[in-house]
Amino acid sequence: MKFGKELASQMVQEWGEAYMDYNYLKGVLKDISGFRRRNAAAAATRKNSLKRRVSMYRAFSGLTNRLGSPGSDHEDEVILVNAVEQEGIIGAPQYQTVFLMSSEAGGEYELVFFRRLDDEFNKVLKFYREKVEEVRREADELSKQMDALIALRIVVEKPSDINGAQSQTRRDSAVLIEAKSHMDAIQEIEKSGEEVAGTTTMADQKNTRNEEEKTNNFTDFRPAPLHVLYDVRVNILPETPISTLKNILKASNSELKYNPAELRKAEERLRKAFMEFYGKLRLLKSYCFLNTLAFSKIMKKYDKITSRKASRSYLEMVDKSDLGSSDEVSRLMERTEATFIKHFVNGNRRKGMSVLRPRVKREKHRIAFFHGLFSGCSIALIVAIIVSIRASYLLQNEGSDRDRDQFMENIFPLYSLFGFIVLHMLMYAGDIYFWRRYRINYSFIFGFKQGTELGYRQVLLIASGLSVLALAAVLSHLNMEMDPETRSYKVLSESVPLILISLLLIITFCPLNIMYRSSRFFLITCAWHCICAPLFKVTLPDFFLADQLTSQVQAIRSFEFYICYYGWGNFRQRSNTCQDSDVYKLFYIIVAAIPFVVRLLQCLRRLFEEKDNNQGLNGLKYFTTVAALVLRTLYEQNKGTTLHVLAIAFSGITTITNTYWDIVIDWGLLQRNSKNPWLRDKLLVPNKAVYFAAIVVNIILRLTWMQLVLDFKISFLHKKAVVAIIACLEIIRRGIWNFFRLENEHLNNVGKYRAFKSVPLPFNHEVDRSM
Structure with a gap:
């Protein structure tokens, strides 16, 4: 299968316009190849005024210079690739290629090729950066959700034998109950407008949080801090008949209920969110790989058609760019796998990976x-x-x-x-x-x-x-x-x-x-x-x-x-x-x-x-x-x-x-x-x-x-x-x-580049009530 068809078959269809336009660039290379064939045919019909090839009159570089020596690196240099910082954006440069052979016959065709190549690369790079930033924000949000989920597990399940942490867990639960009572008191004070008493209560709340954080230090095991539940509310969306009716009647209660049913519901939502997030990371990694391969293929085609050696310089730039050098997506995938296996399938790696990477169904x-x-x-x-x-x-x-x-x-x-x-x-x-x-x-x-x-x-x-x-x-x-x-x-x-x-x-x-x-x-x-x-x-x-x-x-x-x-x-x-x-x-x-x-x-x-x-x-x-x-x-x-x-x-x-x-x-x-x-x-x-x-x-x-x-x-x-x-x-x-x-x-x-379902998260993180 030709690479163009393979690229079309493996790309994410919703991101199709963000991929390198391989077929278009290949068409530009065909124009270059056609010109070179016409030029060669015209030269063959002309009388040969020189008995020796022009290349035989080129400056001699010496017998001792070897391939890759400092003197030969720039001898056949065809292009120079420069990184240009975008105005107002630090650390996100665009790349421009300078073609050094534009004065040659047919050089304008190759100049057009490199301009289009830069446009495609900058397009791909911009989309990739945006998606990486997007998954980074989602990863931060999922981390907060996991903190809340683990804290909710501790409160609901009350683990009794985790490396001697039983007594500490009970103290943490008591601290949480006491903190909740402080939070309720704050609400009453805010309603009545007693600012002085409110300030005192806030100070008590901070002391309670500090006390809880101090008691969370174990020798062998440290459970998740429970204070993350202070500002957490249940994310209720009008999706089901009950939630819709509550929303209509304004009777929706978003308070955490600290019961097994609430925990199971939160776990199920977060499990689906992690599965969708991992799927996005997989496709983003595939997007990076396919585009990198596409640039490699198109540059090798250029070298073959023009008999130049420009691919090495350009591909070095691709490897040094965010598209080739950023391994943040791979690290996120590893951390997501570890988190999902540990917290949602009880450490069973085979089961966890079968869920995250379901096998393609075979035709029978x-x-x-x-x-x-x-x-x-x-x-x-x-x-x-x-x-x-x-x-x-x-x-x-x-x-x-x-x-x-x-x-x-x-x-x-x-x-x-x-x-x-x-x-x-x-x-x-x-x-x-x-x-x-x-x-x-x-x-x-x-x-x-x-x-x-x-x-x-x-x-x-x-x-x-x-x-x-x-x-x-x-x-x-x-x-x-x-x-x-x-x-x-x-x-x-x-x-x-x-x-x-x-x-x-x-x-x-x-x-x-x-x-x-x-x-x-x-x-x-x-x-x-x-x-x-x-x-x-x-x-x-x-x-x-x-x-x-x-x-x-x-x-x-x-x-x-x-x-x-x-x-x-x-x-x-x-x-x-x-x-x-x-x-x-x-x-x-x-x-x-x-x-x-x-x-x-x-x-x-x-x-x-x-x-x-x-x-x-x-x-x-x-x-x-x-x-x-x-x-x-x-x-x-x-x-x-x-x-x-x-x-x-x-x-x-x-x-x-x-x-x-x-x-x-x-x-x-x-x-x-x-x-x-x-x-x-x-x-x-x-x-x-x-x-x-x-x-x-x-x-x-x-x-x-x-x-x-x-x-x-x-x-x-x-x-x-x-x-x-x-x-x-x-x-x-x-x-x-x-x-x-x-x-x-x-x-x-x-x-709209929509390639994933939006999964509602179980928790809402509220802002500090003191503000």
């Missing part, structure tokens, strides 16, 4: 094998179903209208649910494939646990396995015969769809470590956050899942039909009266509106938290969608001219606003002044026609929902089939939307 051949097997079985079952329908003339033979209607009204909705799920999974597998192909960091954006995210092969395996079960059940239903005496079907055979959906739910909620448990629980957690909206803090996976559910309205209604059909219908005779029930009609509207209401509540939560007006407009969009959905459903149930006009009007408004929002806001396209006309400045798909095709397809598929309210008659299709086809087209549209939505999100992260 059996996944591809079973996916191929299930796919082949699915195709065979589809062919068998078609042949069975044609053979029995279920849909075409005279007198079979009643059987056809009975099947479409009662059995078809049961199995269409599985079709919607499988189709959505197929589209999701396609999204994953193209996200990986165009290096969209979907696992980071969604917040998947490293090493547990599903690849497209795993998703295809699940989809094909589910399709085999569903298609086999459909085929068995087609071949079932009614008992001529009772005119009913067998209970077990008619319960196949119910058994299948029950099996699917059992596997989804199974707590055992089988069938991608991490991914299943991630899905359940996001679904629970959607159900409890707006009590949970809204993250991208939550509203992304809610958007998926808005495209699964018919699947959600199929769940309602399951309850009605098997609970109140006569499933043994394949008949039901669900559509005639007012309660069923009411819930038919409610369950379809739930995903849109969830998105509305999520938008409102983000509007109040982030103060983003776009979230308010987005919420208004979902409100109009709910109105259009309700009116459309009421028209289907009751008909009427007024309802028809209102349904058409609201559906038209919703279609226009949703289409505009999809293309302009979610995808970031149709930017008039962008580098790519009517698209956006940055595109990951090289073929621009793909974006225009996606815009057209999105508009067409959005308009298909108007069929439900315009009520065009399609004589050769049953109404249930028309609804299912439109639902499938909406799922396809959502799959296309997913790719471009996440591409836009990825580019936004790249533009």
Whole structure:
């Protein structure tokens, strides 16, 4: 693999613009090489006025001078690299290269090369310095957090046998309690304005702290000082329903409770913070290594093309700069490893390193094998179903209208649910494939646990396995015969769809470590956050899942039909009266509106938290969608001219606003002044026609929902089939939307260099109360 491709494959995509532009510099070298070839060809056609080469007239340096001697160091010197201090910034110089051969023919090309090389190096160096300073600040904060955590451990766990420190620990705990009482007294004095008494109390507090620090000196063991807990409060964020309600009611208590539950919560938060911090250090070290290697590669290419020896001087400068000589990141990594192993895995190095450096998941051949097997079985079952329908003339033979209607009204909705799920999974597998192909960091954006995210092969395996079960059940239903005496079907055979959906739910909620448990629980957690909206803090996976559910309205209604059909219908005779029930009609509207209401509540939560007006407009969009959905459903149930006009009007408004929002806001396209006309400045798909095709397809598929309210008659299709086809087209549209939505999100992260999750720390360090 060429180095340019290797660099692109290993770089942190969110930091892509901060890496050395290797391909651009290689293009400049191609210009130099092209000029030298043209110059050599022109020289060969010229008459040779000299019989000897020009190099033979060069000054003789002597026979005794050896390579590397003081006299030869500057003989072939090509460049001089100078460090120039930036104005107002001490200790952060920029580097400028002086090309000494600019007067030669073609020297202007090489001069341009070194100018661009300096620009790239200074860019890389500036970014690296900023990131090192950032991790240095984070390391200081994590150190304070660890001091507070260790002190909290001492108070809560009261260690009794640590090198004879039992009595000292008790004295420290007593000192802490006494100090806390002093702090409470200070608060009361500050409220009453008694400044003199307050000064006295502060003096007592300082004496208490000095006394505690004196008693902390052990011969063999010195526990962490407990005074760090004086100014520490619990960091409570409105992320969960309880914390959100407390925040709304202003009843949030940030005082430390000194109990095991508080300790476990703090340990878990800090554990995650250390894992994220270590991941950032690893990528920062990789960033340093890849860029150093890139400069080495490009300089060696320059030497090879120009037959000069400039790489040694330039690379010596790179090695002496912060990029090559700073080992602060390596030291931080070592200290982070030692801290994590000691304090979070009880000294087990193997376990600690497996957590900090999870292994890359390998693709297993059996996944591809079973996916191929299930796919082949699915195709065979589809062919068998078609042949069975044609053979029995279920849909075409005279007198079979009643059987056809009975099947479409009662059995078809049961199995269409599985079709919607499988189709959505197929589209999701396609999204994953193209996200990986165009290096969209979907696992980071969604917040998947490293090493547990599903690849497209795993998703295809699940989809094909589910399709085999569903298609086999459909085929068995087609071949079932009614008992001529009772005119009913067998209970077990008619319960196949119910058994299948029950099996699917059992596997989804199974707590055992089988069938991608991490991914299943991630899905359940996001679904629970959607159900409890707006009590949970809204993250991208939550509203992304809610958007998926808005495209699964018919699947959600199929769940309602399951309850009605098997609970109140006569499933043994394949008949039901669900559509005639007012309660069923009411819930038919409610369950379809739930995903849109969830998105509305999520938008409102983000509007109040982030103060983003776009979230308010987005919420208004979902409100109009709910109105259009309700009116459309009421028209289907009751008909009427007024309802028809209102349904058409609201559906038209919703279609226009949703289409505009999809293309302009979610995808970031149709930017008039962008580098790519009517698209956006940055595109990951090289073929621009793909974006225009996606815009057209999105508009067409959005308009298909108007069929439900315009009520065009399609004589050769049953109404249930028309609804299912439109639902499938909406799922396809959502799959296309997913790719471009996440591409836009990825580019936004790249533009802000966001490559890590922000983990909330457990403690807040308050300022001195005397101030």
